[in-house]
Amino acid sequence: xxxxxxxxxxxLLTIPMILILLTMVFLIIRVLPGDPVLLHLEKHATPAxxxxxxxxxxxxxxxxxxxxxxxxxxxxxxxxLSMQDYSSVGQQIFSAFPATLExxxxxxxxxxxxGIFLGVQASKAYNKPQDHVIRIFGIVTYAIPVFFLGMVLxxxxxxxxxxxxxxxxxxxxxxxxxxxxYVDLNTPFSTSLISSLFKIRSVHLSTGLYTFDSLLEGNxxxxxxxxxxxxxxxxxxxxxxxxxxxxLTRSNMFETLRLDFxxxxxxxxxxxxxxxxxxxxxxxxxxxxxxxxxxxxxxxxGAVLTETTFSWPGLGRYIVDRINFRDYTAIQGAxxxxxxxxxxxxxxxxxxxxxxxxRIRL
Amino acid sequence: MKNIRAIGRMIIIGIIIVIIVIAGVVxxxxxxxxxxxxxxxxxxxxxxxxxxxxxxxxxxDYFGWEIIRSLGAGLVDYLPGATGPSDIIPDxxxxxxxxxxxxxxxxxxxxxxxxxxxxxxNATHVKYxxxxxxxxxxxxxxxxxxxxxxxxxxxxxxxxxxxRFYLTTPYPFFLTLIAGQECVMVDPKYAPMxxxxxxxxxxxxxxEGDPRASNPMGLGPYTLANxxxxxxxxxxxxxxxxxxxxxxxxGIPKTKNIIIQFYQSSATLTLAMENGEVDxxxxxxxxxxxxxxxxxxxxxxxxxxxxFIQYLCMQERYxxxxxxxxxxxxxxxxxxxxxxxxxxxxxxxxxxxxIPIGMAYHKNVFQDLGDPNYTRTxxxxxxxxxxxxxxxxxxxxxxxxxxxxxxxxxxQVLKASIEASxxxxxxxxxxxxxxxxxxxxxxxxxxxxxxxxxxxxxxDDYIQPFMQTSGGTWLNLNYSNPEMDxxxxxxxxxxTDSVRNTLYEQIQDLSAIDCPQIPxxxxxxxxxxxxxxxxxxxxxxxxxxxWLLYAEQ
Numbered sequence: 001x002x003x004x005x006x007x008x009x010x011x012l013l014t015i016p017m018i019l020i021l022l023t024m025v026f027l028i029i030r031v032l033p034g035d036p037v038l039l040h041l042e043k044h045a046t047p048a049x050x051x052x053x054x055x056x057x058x059x060x061x062x063x064x065x066x067x068x069x070x071x072x073x074x075x076x077x078x079x080x081l082s083m084q085d086y087s088s089v090g091q092q093i094f095s096a097f098p099a100t101l102e103x104x105x106x107x108x109x110x111x112x113x114x115g116i117f118l119g120v121q122a123s124k125a126y127n128k129p130q131d132h133v134i135r136i137f138g139i140v141t142y143a144i145p146v147f148f149l150g151m152v153l154x155x156x157x158x159x160x161x162x163x164x165x166x167x168x169x170x171x172x173x174x175x176x177x178x179x180x181x182y183v184d185l186n187t188p189f190s191t192s193l194i195s196s197l198f199k200i201r202s203v204h205l206s207t208g209l210y211t212f213d214s215l216l217e218g219n220x221x222x223x224x225x226x227x228x229x230x231x232x233x234x235x236x237x238x239x240x241x242x243x244x245x246x247x248l249t250r251s252n253m254f255e256t257l258r259l260d261f262x263x264x265x266x267x268x269x270x271x272x273x274x275x276x277x278x279x280x281x282x283x284x285x286x287x288x289x290x291x292x293x294x295x296x297x298x299x300x301x302g303a304v305l306t307e308t309t310f311s312w313p314g315l316g317r318y319i320v321d322r323i324n325f326r327d328y329t330a331i332q333g334a335x336x337x338x339x340x341x342x343x344x345x346x347x348x349x350x351x352x353x354x355x356x357x358x359r360i361r362l
Numbered sequence: 363m364k365n366i367r368a369i370g371r372m373i374i375i376g377i378i379i380v381i382i383v384i385a386g387v388v389x390x391x392x393x394x395x396x397x398x399x400x401x402x403x404x405x406x407x408x409x410x411x412x413x414x415x416x417x418x419x420x421x422x423d424y425f426g427w428e429i430i431r432s433l434g435a436g437l438v439d440y441l442p443g444a445t446g447p448s449d450i451i452p453d454x455x456x457x458x459x460x461x462x463x464x465x466x467x468x469x470x471x472x473x474x475x476x477x478x479x480x481x482x483x484n485a486t487h488v489k490y491x492x493x494x495x496x497x498x499x500x501x502x503x504x505x506x507x508x509x510x511x512x513x514x515x516x517x518x519x520x521x522x523x524x525x526r527f528y529l530t531t532p533y534p535f536f537l538t539l540i541a542g543q544e545c546v547m548v549d550p551k552y553a554p555m556x557x558x559x560x561x562x563x564x565x566x567x568x569x570e571g572d573p574r575a576s577n578p579m580g581l582g583p584y585t586l587a588n589x590x591x592x593x594x595x596x597x598x599x600x601x602x603x604x605x606x607x608x609x610x611x612x613g614i615p616k617t618k619n620i621i622i623q624f625y626q627s628s629a630t631l632t633l634a635m636e637n638g639e640v641d642x643x644x645x646x647x648x649x650x651x652x653x654x655x656x657x658x659x660x661x662x663x664x665x666x667x668x669x670f671i672q673y674l675c676m677q678e679r680y681x682x683x684x685x686x687x688x689x690x691x692x693x694x695x696x697x698x699x700x701x702x703x704x705x706x707x708x709x710x711x712x713x714x715x716x717i718p719i720g721m722a723y724h725k726n727v728f729q730d731l732g733d734p735n736y737t738r739t740x741x742x743x744x745x746x747x748x749x750x751x752x753x754x755x756x757x758x759x760x761x762x763x764x765x766x767x768x769x770x771x772x773x774q775v776l777k778a779s780i781e782a783s784x785x786x787x788x789x790x791x792x793x794x795x796x797x798x799x800x801x802x803x804x805x806x807x808x809x810x811x812x813x814x815x816x817x818x819x820x821x822d823d824y825i826q827p828f829m830q831t832s833g834g835t836w837l838n839l840n841y842s843n844p845e846m847d848x849x850x851x852x853x854x855x856x857x858t859d860s861v862r863n864t865l866y867e868q869i870q871d872l873s874a875i876d877c878p879q880i881p882x883x884x885x886x887x888x889x890x891x892x893x894x895x896x897x898x899x900x901x902x903x904x905x906x907x908x909w910l911l912y913a914e915q
Contacts, residue, residue: 082594084414084594086567087567087568087594091570092593092594093593095570095591095592095593096592096593099592151629154630154633155633158633158637159633159636159637162637162638165634165637165639166630166633166634166637166639167625167626167630167631167633167634167639168623168625168634168639169597172405172598172621172623173395173403173405173621174395176590218393219393220386220389220390220392220393221389221390221391221393221394221395222393224386224390307626308626308627309626309627309629309630310630311624311625311626311627311630313592313593313595313597315593317593317595317626318592318593318594318595321593321594321595322594323794324763324794324795324796325796326796326797326800330594
């Protein structure tokens with residue numbers, strides 16, 4: 001099978017997978033015992049209030065109509081209304097998503113680079129003191145509770161040395177980074193399709209990732225400030241996750257470094273660094289890539305403890321808050337979004353796999 | 363040759379790095395912000411948040427009310443450091459009087475007051491506000507919760523600057539109701555009616571990117587310049603001085619900009635306070651965090667009267683708490699001193715009646731029951747056959763989502779205290795806040811620990827919602843005593859202080875016999891600031907008053 005064929009087939013397989021996911025989420029809320037409206041309204045569950053809420057949330061329609069409205073809404077980015085304040089669940093989730101994405105990106109960069117590097121070093125110094133130290137480091141960082149590590153870093157790098165802020169996402173005394181770039185969709189070509197379908201007239205090229213937006217704004221001070229606030233939470237999460245990558249890389253690299261092609265590369269006189277990273281690691285990397293993908297997808301769902309420790313406004317906290325408020329439409333929306341993230345990341349990892357290893361496509 | 367190439371490559375990389383660093387440093391200093399001076403801005407950190415919105419017809423949470431009061435103004439207000447109703451002062455109303463029958467309250471309005479957009483405030487705005495808030499009938503709002511619709515029959519505009527309230531029955535504490543944060547004036551332009559009549563859906567909610575549209579006030583010392591909510595959770599707020607505020611000439615507000623940062627935990631807020639990232643930390647700080655900051659000489663900890671109480675509720679619909687003596691027995695087994703010292707390390711006070719310490723008519727009626735008195739507990743339970751080998755057993759519920767301070771610890775100590783009687787076994791059950799509300803409505807909890815912040819500063823608000831048959835339906839404890847109902851009805855309708863005093867004493871005496879609720883402790887209000895911050899008032903009203911805060915230079 002060619003790469004192109006594999007890609008198309010894999011993408012097409014994702015569509016029914018997502019459809020099944022969406023259908024299951026739809027049914028769980030509506031078919032299982034218990035009325036979410038009654039549970040939400042509590043003492044104010046008068047018949048009139050129940051009927052009003054059910055009507056506002058579209059729960060009084062026939063099930064088949066609710067299903068099609070639900071699918072169409074998801075296609076248009078409409079995840080329903082919050083039961084708490086009737087605001088758009090989609091807007092709420094996507095307002096939290098950039099913070100989660102930014103934390104996930106930088107945490108994964110730290111975790112992967114530190115974990116893979118140390119894993120390689122440990123495999124090369126197998127059973128020697130360096131290997132033992134790295135293994136212990138990996139075990140300790142993985143075993144240590146993330147909130148405890150976070151607090152230690154807050155006390156040392158924050159309160160102790162006054163190098164970094166201990167919480168929040170950005171400096172409260174200055175405006176948050178905002179990209180000044182807009183794309184006007186109100187053109188003859190787009191009006192009939194995008195604008196009418198999604199009711200969008202212009203798109204603000206703002207990612208919501210403060211580091212990127214500050215660069216788009218051309219403001220180095222805000223870029224440095226956003227990095228300062230990112231340091232502690234991403235370092236915390238990155239250190240904890242690096243333990244996984246250390247162990248996985250070490251074991252895979254140990255096996256790979258003993259294969260014949262590596263011996264042959266050394267025999268041809270290649271530098272050890274090139275043998276290790278360009279030859280051995282490339283072959284040992286595939287399982288690590290899977291783990292990177294899975295961990296990244298998990299991070300996109302929000303790291304609740306890290307977000308709580310650093311008051312980071314991400315999706316993890318959002319989901320926990322919505323559960324506490326019995327906001328079932330919001331919980332449904334969050335589950336859908338998280339499921340879609342995992343599907344997309346899984347697809348990306350599979351495609352990357354097929355690119356790196358042609359044997360996968362067969 | 364290879365070495366030369368490698369050296370050359372490294373030199374080029376080094377030059378590129380140096381250029382990037384220099385560019386970064388230059389860019390950093392070129393983009394340094396030039397904001398307002400430090401003395402014009404105070405940063406406040408809190409773990410609290412606006413629970414729903416900033417509409418006085420709907421908001422029913424402490425923090426929402428504090429912001430509403432910062433952005434709006436009412437007819438009357440409390441003097442900073444107030445101890446009770448006698449400390450009510452003019453705000454938008456300069457004078458008021460009540461008819462001899464107590465049914466008509468007439469307010470003379472301050473002239474020349476403008477909304478933030480320049481519109482002149484007058485009596486029609488008062489009528490509009492109260493008509494709107496009452497007729498919206500928002501089931502979740504304070505106006506329904508407090509029962510304004512049952513209290514106010516009608517509001518009339520006597521003339522441009524005179525408004526009159528007609529009450530259904532005399533309410534001696536009507537002025538304290540009007541002084542509440544829920545009674546601030548709205549701007550009709552930002553609080554319109556959307557249909558042909560008022561509806562709860564007319565409530566004003568958060569609008570992304572438009573703080574002015576997110577609140578219907580406009581007469582307060584501040585305007586809302588920024589309100590950021592991420593995923594329905596407050597991230598930041600910025601209050602900026604309202605140039606049209608009627609008392610601006612007196613230098614109010616004292617600080618031009620107040621930035622509010624929201625934290626997820628008291629621990630992080632404490633670290634931020636100690637690290638100098640915020641100037642003020644207020645609500646909800648844990649006991650240990652307060653103690654930590656008390657030992658920090660770079661911070662000052664303010665302490666004041668709290669009006670938050672916690673109490674034990676017992677479901678009277680079923681056995682065993684349908685028996686008065688069993689409720690008394692449990693009440694006699696509570697060791698408040700141990701609880702206050704163990705859980706709150708002295709940062710709370712023993713409470714022996716539902717009316718808090720510092721409020722009028724307070725009487726320590728539950729002290730006679732015992733604190734603890736295990737002999738009494740044993741004697742009372744013995745008549746039902748309960749003893750050391752046949753213990754009374756019940757489930758005690760507490761909330762786990764931080765709605766009340768240190769709920770798990772309170773429950774643990776309460777359990778230990780009651781079980782120390784030797785004749786009772788307490789099974790702790792935890793529920794998160796929303797589930798606890800559902801269970802309360804269903805009446806399925808045998809006993810539970812609950813708390814109360816007042817809606818208005820009058821003993822009535824600590825009695826009527828708990829002990830009157832109609833007022834206590836929200837608690838769903840099935841308590842009803844016609845004698846108690848009669849006493850409460852008399853107290854509510856009487857305007858003579860001495861008579862009210864006698865009636866509330868009788869009410870409290872009866873409450874110690876019936877034990878519809880067992881008061882446990884009263885919280886103390888704390889705030890922490892940097893040494894330069896002044897103007898903090900923590901009084902019985904619990905009004906935060908950010909417009910009085912300032913930084914000494």
